[in-house]
Amino acid sequence: MSAEEIMNDSKQISGALRLKILGLYHKANAGHIGCSLSCIDLMIAVLFLQKSEDDTFILSKGHAAAALYACLNVTGEITDDELDTFYKDGTSLPAHPAPRQFKGIPFATGSLGHGLPIATGIAHAAKVSGEETYSFALLSDGETNEGTTWEAAHYAIQNGLDNLFMIVDNNGLQGFGTTDKVLGETASVEKWNAIGFETITIDGHDIASISQAIGELKTHKNRLPKAIIANTVKGKGVSYMENRLEWHYLPMNKNQYEQATLEVKDNIIQTK
Incomplete structure (x- = not known):
């Protein structure tokens, strides 16, 4: 699809990918659903519309792996058969992204705080080499608590890395509470x-x-x-998941899955 077609059909594409994500998690009986639903629109914008073949994208919040796998399936990098192995024994598509299997997944992520340092190093290497490329890192808002994130930020500033994009999925929830209550608000425009x-x-x-x-x-x-501080909703598109901490962890039962898919399908119809 062309960029114009993606822009025109963005809501339908977003809905279709949400259905794909829900299917993956339900089949695997796995959690981390809410965080994938909160960042899928950010991935669509970067991977389908802004990332060139030579740019790098790092999913620092690796627990949202299913969203990345779904996108790479649309681009053709991950086949349907490979996608069907998600979370299974021997898979190349585990709960957190694993390296050296797909070009679109250059590094293992999921141990939070490392995505921005990696992306910063890639951005600096491009500058030194004279390459006109961009390095994108998608972080969770809770991940801006991490010391390594701030070290990388200062390195990027010191070295003038205007080819580095840090995109924060600012959904207001992290592991055990709201981000403003855990360590305070570290994903604010004013601070950065x-x-x-x-x-x-x-x-x-x-x-x-x-x-x-x-x-x-x-x-x-x-x-x-x-x-880019992107204000999002955890569990976006599924009413009983939206802004609910437990959907960072819980898998869906059969009834919950049916309700979730029905809501997303209804939304796709309403936006046509």
């Missing part, structure tokens, strides 16, 4: 602007706006690394 990132906030479920914002930031050759 203050240390030297060029920072914007955006609706993390508006695919067109996300893509447009990234495209505009690419034109800012100002030696400032970029931070």
Whole structure:
């Protein structure tokens, strides 16, 4: 599909990928559903509309692996047969992304706090080599608590890495509570602007706006690394999961899965 077609059909694409994600998790009887649903629109904007073949995308919040696998299935990098092995013994598609199996998954992630350091190193290497490429890292808001995240941020500022994009899935929930109550609000525009990132906030479920914002930031050759604080809803698209901490962990039973798919399908019909 062309970029124009994706933009025009973004809500239907988003719904279709949500159905794919729900199917993967239900079949595997696995958790981490809510975080995949909160960041899928961000992945669509980056992977389908803004990432070139030579750019790098790091899913730092590796527990949302099913969202990444679903996207790479659409692009043809992961086949239907491979996708069907999700979470099974011997799979190349475990609960957190594993390296050296697919070009779109260059590093193992899921131990939080390492995605931005990796992406920062890649961005710096591109600068040194004179390559006109971009390095994208998708983080959770809770992950901005991590010390390694802040070390990488200062390194990126010191080295003028304006080809680095940190995108934060700011859904307000992390492991055991709301992000503002665990260690305080560390995913704010004010904090990231203050240390030297060029920072914007955006609706993390508006695919067109996300893509447009990234495209505009690419034109800012100002030696400032970029931070996009994307406000999202955990469990977006499934009413009983939205903004509920337990859907970071729980699998769906049969009735819950049927309700979830019905709601997503209804939403697809309403947006046509």
